[in-house]
Amino acid sequence: MSEAVSHDSHHDDHGPAKGLTRWLFTTNHKDIGTLYLIFSLIMFFTGGAMALIIRAELFQPGLQFVDPHFFNQLTTMHALLMVFGAVMPAFVGLANWLLPMMIGAPDMALPRMNNWSFWILPFAFAMLISTLFMQGGGPAGGWTLYPPLVLQTGDAFPFMIFAIHLMGISSIMGSINVIVTILNMRAPGMTLLKMPLFVWTWLITAYLLLAVMPVLAGAVTMLLTDKYFGTSFFLGAGGGDPVLFQHIFWFFGHPEVYIMILPAFGVVSQIIPTFARKPLFGYEAMVYATATIAFLSFIVWAHHMFTSGMPIAGQMFFMFATMLIAIPTAVKVFNWTATMWRGEMTFETPMLFAVAFVILFTIGGFSGLMLAIVPADYQYHDTYFVVAHFHYVLVPGAVFSIMAATYYWLPKWTGKMYNETLGKTHFWLSMIGVNVLFFPQHFLGLAGMPRRIPDYAIQFADFNMVSSIGALIFGFSQLFFVWVIIDCVRNGKQATSQVWEGAEGLEWTLPSPAPYHSFETAPEIK
C-alpha cells in the first residue's frame, strides 16, 4: 500500500464503536458473524423448546399437554425456526467470520448490505413467532406449506408469507455478498483451487441460495394471491393444481436441504485434516463432488412427492437421479475416512464432533437412499422414518458440524481456549442424546407411525418414550454448550494464534483473538 493511502482509507482503523450502535450499525464481518451466531443460538433454543414440548406430548399415548391444533403449530414453527432461523443463519455467521480470514480479505465485499442481511432476520422472526398469538393461532399446515391445507390458516397467514419473504431477501443479499467476496476479494495468489474447502462449499451454497430463494418467494406469493386475490394457481377448478405447489416448493426445497449440509461438509473438511495431521485426501475430488451434489440437487425434487401421483416415467427419473447423489456423497465420506487413515489422530472436541458427523450423517444418507426407492417410499412416506432420516442429516449432521466449528474456531474468535473436559462432556451427552432421540424413530416409522400426530396407537408407546428421553438429554445438554462458551470467554486460557498443532490456513496466521479488521494488507499466498 502506498503512503498516500493511509489517510483516506485507514480512517476506520480504530476498533469497534461503543455501545449498542456497534451492533446495530456495524459493517464489520466479525461483528455481523457474531450477531448471526447468537441469533442462531436463540432460534435453536426457541425451536428446541418447541421440540421438547412435542416430545413431552409424545412421551406416552393420549393427549397430555397440548391440544392437537397447537401441536400442529408447534411442528410447523419448530421446522421453520430450525431451518431458516437456526441452521442457515449459523452457517452464514460462520461464513461471515471465516471467509475474509480464509481468503486474506479485509472484510466482506459489500459491508453495508451485510448488515442489512442480518438485521432483516430479527424482524422476520418476530413477525413469524408473533403469529402464535394471533386469532386462529400460528401456521399449522407443516413447514412445506402445502395448499389447500395451508390456505385454512387464520390471521397468521399473511404474516407467515411476508416473514418468509423477509427471510428470502436476507438470504439473497447474504448470498450475493458471499459470492462476490469469494470471487473478488481473494488475496493475490489464492487461486480457486487453493481455497479452503469451507470457502468452496460456501461459494456453491450461495449459488444454490440465489437460484432457489426467489423460487420460494414466487411460490408463497402465489399462495397469497390464491387466498386473497382470487387466483387459482393451486385450484383445479381454475385449471391449476395443488401438486404444482409441491413441485415448486421442492424445486426450492431440495437444493435447500443441501444449502444446510454443504457448508457442514466444508467445516468437517477443515477440521479432520487438522486433527489427523494430514492434508485433506482428494481435495479436488471434494470440490467436484460438491459441485456435482449441487447440480444434482436441481433434478431430484419430485422424490418428495412419489405418493402425490406422477407418471411412472417421472418416478423412475427422480428415483435414479436421487440415487446418483450417493456417488459424490460417497466420494466425500471416503475422502474424510482416507484423510484419517494412518493419521496421527487426536480427539479434541471439534474432532469428536467431526467424526460423529461423518458416521451419523452417513446413517442419514443411507436412510435417504432407502427413501429414494419408489416402491419402498410408498411405505415410508409421511412416517417417522422420514422424520428420523432428515433429523439424522440435520442434527448430528448440520448441527454437529456447527458445534464442531464453534469449538474449532472459538479460540480464534475469543482468544481463549475452552475447557476440553467440559467440551468433551458436552459432546458425549449430545452424542448419546441424539441417537437415543432419533434412532428409535426409524423403528417407529417402519412400524407405520405417521408423522405430525399428537397421539398414536398403543404399540408405538415404548420407542416413543425412549425417543422422548433422548430428547430431554439432548435438549438440556445444549444448555451445557452455552455454559462451555461462557466459561471459555470468562476463564479460558490465552490461546495461541496457531491454536491447533495441525491447523493450516490463513486464519491461523492472525493473532487470537483475530484483530477487528482482518487482512488490510493482502497476505502472500505460497
Next chain:
Amino acid sequence: MAHAANDSYYVPHGSHWPLVGSVGLFTMLAGAANWLNGSSIGVYMLAIGALTIIYMVFGWFGTVIRESEAGIYNDDVDISFRMGMMWFIFSEIMFFAVFFGVLFYARTISIPWLGGDSNNFFTNTLLWENFTAEWPTNGPGNMGGEFEPMPPWPLPTLNTIILLTSGATITAAHHAIKAGHRSLLTTFLGLTWVLGFIFMACQAYEYYEAYAHLNLTLSSGMYGATFFMLTGFHGLHVTIGAIILLVIWLRCLKGHFTPEHHFGFEAAAWYWHFVDVVWLGLYIFVYWL
C-alpha cells in the same frame, strides 16, 4: 477516479440505513398483512413503511453516490458492485422463471390432465365431466365467468416495439457516455425512461381494457392468474427500472459519471435489458402462443 490516492478496498463505517430499511420493510409488510386481515390500521402502516423504505433508498444511495463521486472506490470495489448486480439479476431471473414454469406446467400438464390426458381419465369423467382441455382457459369451474383473452395486437405489439426501441436508445446512450458526448447521452437516456413510462401507460390501459371489456381478471382461472402475475411483476420491474433510469438521467444532468467510470449507469442499463428480455418471453408465451 483518483487511483493513486486510493488503492485499498473501501470498507465503510457503521451505517444506520440498513436498520432503517429493516424497520421500513417490517412496517410495510406487517401493514400489508393487517390490511389483508381487514384491519383498519393496515393501510396506514403500509404507507408509513413504504415511505420509510423510500427514505432509506434516498439516504443509502445518496451516501454511495457521494462516496463514488469523491473517488474513494477503487477498481476492486467497482468489480464487487458489478458482480453484485449480475448475481442480483440472476436471482430476478429465477423469480420470473417460477411464473413461466407455472404457465408451462398449466399448459402442458395440469390442464390436459383435467381434460383426461395421460392416466387421468377418471379425473375428467368423475370430477369435471364436460371439460375439454384448451388454452386459454379459466378452468373447468369457469372461474371468474366467461372472458376473452388479451390479443397480441395492437397494444402488446406496440409495447414490444416501445421496449425494444428503449433498448436501442439506452445502448446509444451508453456509446455516448463512453465517447463523452454528454448532450447525446442525456437525450438518449431521457428518451429511454420516457419510453419506459409510455410502456407503463399502455400497460395500464391494457389492464383497464381487460377488466372493463374482456372480463379478464386475476380471478379468470389459470389464464387470468398467469397473465396478470407475469405481466404485473414485469410491469413492476419496468416501473422500478424506469425510476432508476430517471435517477441516472438526473445524475447525468448534474455531471456525474465519466467515460471510464459509470457503473451506476451500466447497472441501470443491465437491469433495463433484463426487463426487456423478460418482456420478449412474455410477448411470445403469454400473448402469442
